[in-house]
Amino acid sequence: METVKNHFLGDIGVMLGSSMRHITRSMDTIITVTIMPIAFMLLFVYVFGGAIQTGTDDYVNYLLPGILLIAIATGTSYTAYRLFMDMQRGIFERFKSMSIARSATLWGHVLTSLVSNAISVAVIILVALVMGFRSSAGVLSWLAIAGILALFTLALTWTAVIVGLSAKSVDGASAFSYPIVFLPFISSAFVPTESMPPAVRAFAENQPMTAIVDAIRALLSGQTVGNDLWVALAWCIGIMLVAYIFAMRAYKKRV
Amino acid sequence: MEKSIQVKELKKSFKQHQVLKSVTFDVGKGSIFALLGSNGAGKTTIVKILATLLKPDGGNAAVNNFDVTAKSEKVRQSISLTGQFAAVDEILTGRENLIMIARLRHLKNSRQVADDLLNRFGLVDAADRRASTYSGGMRRRLDIAMSLVGKPRLIFLDEPTTGLDPEARIEVWNVVKELANSGTTVFLTTQYLEEAEQLADQIAILHEGRIIVSGTLEELKKRFPPAKVEYIEKQPSLEEIFLAIIGKKEEK
Ligand SMILES: Nc1ncnc2c1ncn2[C@@H]1O[C@H](COP(=O)(O)OP(=O)(O)OP(=O)(O)O)[C@@H](O)[C@H]1O
């Protein structure tokens, strides 16, 4: 058993390397993951933006956090897809018959998700800059934003792992993101929750997306972040831990 | 003789379907063992149990003297599996595939190992092309090459030549013979009786969940009713032995 433990990180590194090659060799996943959120951003800023009253002068500044969450939600659905496809491949069987830490394959996928989502987030921020996005956030605030986004990515990725492991078909594996992509629309991501009817507003203000969006928005605009930060972190870490436990359980059943 | 594999009264069912009823056989160290059986006989099921991918329902199985359920980690360290369907990463090149496996086997000189195997399997020219562009024969060679990384003591080849043309088949046969010459134990499954005749020191026939005969080709031939006298005297081929035995069993 020791030998397996000693090589755990090395094994994950090899898995990460090969799955990153898969992504860079078929750029279409990165493109689809970034194009849709960018299209939303263009649509909301240049088409609807004029009619939306957010109380800020620059709608792109207001919008960006929600767009990033949508991008990550779509991005993580590819983890479910990739994991599902991986387990159909003969090479997975080979890995299972080798003396490799069993969870190395899973961690490889999870790290791949972190890296590829970081890339698409960076691309979207660049596009936003071109569209006039400006931020007064300092280095610490940016680090905090990166941290929140990373935790959000991990929470959704581990959820995606459960889906990828238990899905019966490719379509099932990739469909899981739809409701999550939809959630930011019923949050403070696009319009202030005050403008919503009471029932919807109650939902919007108590679902994780609003806290996460508000925390990032406050950090970006250099305002003090209140409770939102802690609520956002609690949601992300809570979902992540629960999903991690269930994902590992589902994985043990499979291998 | 020292044993690489010892299987005793192995049982495995999938739901109601009893695939392995009671399978017993031994494989001597350094030998080539061929497991013969028709489609669905349970050959892959046996390979998967021995390679620790499936848990048996009953009986014992030991690989390199390690029990497959109790000491599965030890078993994995001492074997290599070439499954029925090519286990290569299509997106990676041949070289990258080999390097990946060498790293996962924690070898220090993974590049050198990859180069040597590419040479040995005639894949040097295709080394830097994606495996998805390989022909069936090349893919199978890469697949087997990946199984040889790290020089395992025992290698499983599940139908290594199914779907290959005669030339590619002979190439694979040569690899298998070479392996056995270098002291590696080879466990192969096949539907081709000729393949078993060509390669194997030990042959076992799996039928309806049991090993119905096993032994060397000579022993099998001896057990079979005397050579038929037709117009000319003819030694029974393994094919005839097989069909005759199955026929006999089914008559009962
Ligand atoms: N995971 C599984 N679930 C249910 N049935 C299975 C499973 N795996 C194998 N079987 C059944 O067990 C039987 C033996 O399958 P196995 O793959 O071991 O046969 P095989 O001898 O390798 O056949 P082939 O020559 O076609 O590869 C088949 O009837 C198959 O349908």
Ligand SMILES: [Mg+2]
């Ligand atoms: Mg089979």
